[in-house]
Amino acid sequence: MGDGFPFLDIIFFAMVAAFLILRLRSVLGRRTGNERERPDQFQPRPTQDGDSENVVKLPRRDGLPEQEPAPPGSLAAALTQVKIADPSFDEKYFASGARAAFEMIVDAFARGDKDALRPLLADEVYDRFAAAIEQRAQRGETLQTTLVSMKAADITEAAMRGSEAQITVEFVSEQINVTQDAEGRLVDGTPDEIETIVDIWTFARDTRSDDPNWLLVATRTPN
Template identity: 40%
Template sequence: MNSEIIQVLVLAAIALFLVLRLRSVLGTRSGFEKPDGAPTAGPARPVPGKSATYDVLEGGDADIAAHAEPGSVAADALRAMKAVEPGFNVSEFIGGARQAYEMIVTGFEQGDISGISRLLSPEVLGGFEDAIAQRKAAGLSVEANFVGVRSARLVAAAFDTRTSQAELTLELVGELFVVVRNDAGEVVEGDPNQPRQQTDLFTFERTLGQSDPNWVLVATGE
């Protein structure tokens, strides 16, 4: 086996390793073909001119009940959050998280996170920067086009009453076109003609009762 063949095999192994490394930073991916005529899910938007309302049914908060099982740890945490910050609304938070998710995933895949750094904790930002640097060092480039968020649901909530620190974890499912190419322009992952479905667990954190309304991404998983 001559040296050129060995070099090609080594480069292919490095590319495969980096593709797997990127999958560990953002969640699981699988091919997905949208049925003809199926609508693309978009971010929830507030209705202009209407303020947030909180319907109470049988002594409970309908906003909480829509996203957490009554009597669950998550429901209790959400209720404690609203006690500290009455204007907090779970549905509105999820709507904002959908928009943030699209920005974060697109920025990471395209290798430009300068516009989303304020949404990331130092640890998450560092992990993204490391993965992007490794990708560039291997001569890999990514073409990404986000189609939409197919679903977003609350899977966990926690609240520290001493510090007023709130944590909310969402399962987010996105649909996007992603193609990874090597420095020769060859496709090593993805299909330019078929979108894929990607599932991520994003944990957002914020200290309630403060003037800063921004939630920060502190952990990712799958």
């Protein structure tokens, strides 16, 4: 009979191990059903199915201490308010998306493609762009725009207007813009002249809406 005690010990420890494994699976395998982030045109953040809700905040890779809270009224504080309203917002991905939108809008405007502009612009801005395109066509003129390079696309302002997030980006680009009449005569611009152009555009999105798209709601140039 004495030889049976080690065998009973083995059975006991096996039961304990099985119990612990079941407990770990019940905790680490838990899901909320909301793991997927909805796509955002200006935030191309790749996601993977089945992300766990158990997210651990990692220390900064550079070893520096966490930054102090941004002072009220600063751009950082304003961006924080946007992130509170829309936790998926990330300024890095937004700036990248805004740059892509800028290039598409500039190209579509030069080609007179109002259909391409429609989903990117708020109504008031679209009306202005469409009117300029129609006036150009009535004069028999064509615009050729070559975006040589994008030197900067920096977020300069941010604000929450109720549930609407507004982000302003300053674009600094090098362009060649040439306008010709119906006979191909030069009306404006120089084909071999590169201009440095600064555009200040404001994009907006209702953070309570299921529509992830940001629209261009205002354009201006530096004072």
